[in-house]
Amino acid sequence: MFSILPQILVTGIAVGGIYALVASGLTVAYAVTRHINLMQAHFLMLSLYLVVLFQSIWGLDPYVSALLVVPILFGFGLLVFLTFMRGMLETNVMTMFQLFIGGLMVIENAVLMVFSTTPRQAESVITMQRIVLGNNIMLPLDQVIACLASVGIGVGGYFLLKSTEFGRCVRAVSNDAEAASLMGIKVARVQWMVFGFSFVLIAIAAVLIAPSQWVNPNLGGQYMIFTFIVITLGGFGNFVGALLAGFLLGILQTVCTAIIGTTIGLAIPYLFFVAVFLWRPRGLVE
Amino acid sequence: MEKKKQSPYIAIGIGLIAMVALPHFLDLTALAVAIVTLWTMYLCSTWNVCGMAGIFCMAHGSALVAGAYLSTLLWRYFGISPWIGMLAGIAAAGLFGWLIAALGFRARLSSMAFALFTAIWGSIGYFIVQSYNFFGASNCISNAYAGTHVGLFQFENPIVFYYIILAMNVGAVLLSNHILKSRFGLYLKAVNSNERFAAAAGVDVVRYKTIAMTLSMMLFAIAGTFWAQYSRLASADLAGIQAIMFAILVVVLGGVGTLWGPVLGAAILMPIREILRIKFVSLPGLSLFLFGLIIILVLRTLKTGILTWYSQYRQKKRFIDIASMGKGTPHDFEMPSVGVEK
Numbered sequence: 140m141f142s143i144l145p146q147i148l149v150t151g152i153a154v155g156g157i158y159a160l161v162a163s164g165l166t167v168a169y170a171v172t173r174h175i176n177l178m179q180a181h182f183l184m185l186s187l188y189l190v191v192l193f194q195s196i197w198g199l200d201p202y203v204s205a206l207l208v209v210p211i212l213f214g215f216g217l218l219v220f221l222t223f224m225r226g227m228l229e230t231n232v233m234t235m236f237q238l239f240i241g242g243l244m245v246i247e248n249a250v251l252m253v254f255s256t257t258p259r260q261a262e263s264v265i266t267m268q269r270i271v272l273g274n275n276i277m278l279p280l281d282q283v284i285a286c287l288a289s290v291g292i293g294v295g296g297y298f299l300l301k302s303t304e305f306g307r308c309v310r311a312v313s314n315d316a317e318a319a320s321l322m323g324i325k326v327a328r329v330q331w332m333v334f335g336f337s338f339v340l341i342a343i344a345a346v347l348i349a350p351s352q353w354v355n356p357n358l359g360g361q362y363m364i365f366t367f368i369v370i371t372l373g374g375f376g377n378f379v380g381a382l383l384a385g386f387l388l389g390i391l392q393t394v395c396t397a398i399i400g401t402t403i404g405l406a407i408p409y410l411f412f413v414a415v416f417l418w419r420p421r422g423l424v425e
Numbered sequence: 426m427e428k429k430k431q432s433p434y435i436a437i438g439i440g441l442i443a444m445v446a447l448p449h450f451l452d453l454t455a456l457a458v459a460i461v462t463l464w465t466m467y468l469c470s471t472w473n474v475c476g477m478a479g480i481f482c483m484a485h486g487s488a489l490v491a492g493a494y495l496s497t498l499l500w501r502y503f504g505i506s507p508w509i510g511m512l513a514g515i516a517a518a519g520l521f522g523w524l525i526a527a528l529g530f531r532a533r534l535s536s537m538a539f540a541l542f543t544a545i546w547g548s549i550g551y552f553i554v555q556s557y558n559f560f561g562a563s564n565c566i567s568n569a570y571a572g573t574h575v576g577l578f579q580f581e582n583p584i585v586f587y588y589i590i591l592a593m594n595v596g597a598v599l600l601s602n603h604i605l606k607s608r609f610g611l612y613l614k615a616v617n618s619n620e621r622f623a624a625a626a627g628v629d630v631v632r633y634k635t636i637a638m639t640l641s642m643m644l645f646a647i648a649g650t651f652w653a654q655y656s657r658l659a660s661a662d663l664a665g666i667q668a669i670m671f672a673i674l675v676v677v678l679g680g681v682g683t684l685w686g687p688v689l690g691a692a693i694l695m696p697i698r699e700i701l702r703i704k705f706v707s708l709p710g711l712s713l714f715l716f717g718l719i720i721i722l723v724l725r726t727l728k729t730g731i732l733t734w735y736s737q738y739r740q741k742k743r744f745i746d747i748a749s750m751g752k753g754t755p756h757d758f759e760m761p762s763v764g765v766e767k
Contacts, residue, residue: 244717
């Protein structure tokens with residue numbers, strides 16, 4: 140039991156790290172625009188396909204292709220902001236929601252047409268490599284990297300929002316956009332920068348899971364519901380909350396799958412959500 | 426305005442007669458498309474009861490499942506007629522709706538948070554159906570077809586189902602009309618346009634929202650039973666978030682909270698979707714890709730549903746006419762009574 144515990148923990152943090160990265164970007168974007176970008180998880184799927192694509196064309200390792208995927212996704216972030224958000228921020232929540240659903244239909248089916256439903260995976264030089272600690276503790280290397288990187292980026296993002304000028308602007312806009320604009324903050328600029336930032340987080344998450352994740356066009360839908368759970372648990376618009384909830388959810392899911400079994404493990408996010416919701420309806424972190 | 430009051434009834438009458446005559450001119454494929462269209466239309470009209478109050482609820486898939494599975498399971502294992510199973514489904518769906526509403530509204534979630542909250546509850550329903558063998562797990566569960574029998578809600582001829590779903594649609598529209606004109610509908614509209622003002626004016630917001638949601642879920646259970654009887658199986662796909670998202674999409678595109686918005690939306694969108702699907706059957710994905718593009722274009726240009734946009738446009742035009750002709754005052758100007766934007 141104790142020999143596999145570190146491995147479960149690392150896997151849990153790696154899995155949770157992905158939820159945390161995707162959801163925390165989404166939640167900050169919500170904080171400054173008041174709209175949930177439903178396509179977030181679909182862009183995770185899209186960037187996984189980009190990683191696969193770059194490998195099949197140029198033979199790039201997933202970690203190297205980050206150099207391409209990150210700027211491309213930043214561009215996508217700006218594109219989404221321009222086509223979906225600009226001039227629509229005052230629109231009814233339901234209408235915006237449907238607009239995003241139209242968007243995710245376009246993405247999912249475009250990917251389906253190009254790549255078909257066959258699951259694909261990008262191979263890295265470190266796939267299947269393990270770090271051996273002591274007697275029989277073995278940690279998959281890609282998960283250790285995902286674990287460290289997601290924690291590092293989470294902490295980095297926290298300080299970016301906490302102590303830089305940009306972060307101050309973001310917090311001001313999320314508190315009250317109108318007041319912020321009166322103080323001379325360019326609200327639209329903050330909004331598109333945050334959108335770009337959230338898409339960069341998606342790209343990083345995609346690169347981190349690429350070596351161990353099989354990707355098919357339905358992956359976006361699967362991740363979508365988890366990101367919903369994470370941002371609801373973390374409290375809407377709360378960066379730190381989303382990070383913590385993401386990691387917590389990943390660890391819980393992995394531990395329960397390992398100890399009890401797969402069926403229960405899959406139900407854990409939902410059960411956990413219900414339990415927490417009944418206890419703290421407005422999120423774990425307030 | 427007085428002149429125009431007659432025309433809707435004539436139009437509705439002609440439309441209804443056309444709908445009654447329609448199945449006799451269709452082949453089996455077209456009939457299936459017509460039934461799916463009408464079924465979606467019913468879902469949209471009944472979901473719209475939530476829409477009137479501005480409740481963004483995505484847990485309705487569970488209500489469909491309650492209707493489909495309870496009637497099927499009761500008939501299969503206990504020999505109880507699906508008509509009674511349907512009542513059980515309605516009761517279960519109502520209870521579930523009331524539970525979610527009670528939890529969500531008391532927590533005072535924002536509209537967005539409530540949407541996600543209900544989406545997650547809907548997924549729990551999907552998960553339960555998927556993972557227990559009693560519900561047929563990931564397979565569907567067939568409903569033990571025993572030939573045409575009115576008492577068992579089973580018919581050989583799909584035209585019968587066509588007329589049943591047509592009648593359900595008429596019922597849904599009549600009910601929506603009744604609600605919109607009643608005091609209850611007025612409360613819902615007040616809640617939709619501004620919850621705080623409504624509360625300040627003495628409307629018990631949580632109570633009426635809960636009633637609207639429970640009612641809407643109960644009506645959905647009927648659609649669930651209908652679908653299980655029509656397709657002769659109950660499948661977990663009904664609980665999937667895709668089905669309900671599509672229904673909401675249609676409502677929003679038609680015009681949330683309006684009487685005819687859902688009907689119009691379904692009548693336009695469903696045939697487009699089906700035609701695209703049949704046309705591009707060789708390339709999976711292309712039809713929904715185009716469909717998504719159409720939705721984006723429409724919503725991006727109108728920024729709201731078709732009927733809501735149209736009534737706003739007419740009001741604006743009338744206002745300009747009145748102002749430019751110097752006849753009457755802007756007080757004649759009637760506020761749009763539908764789908765008030767937040």
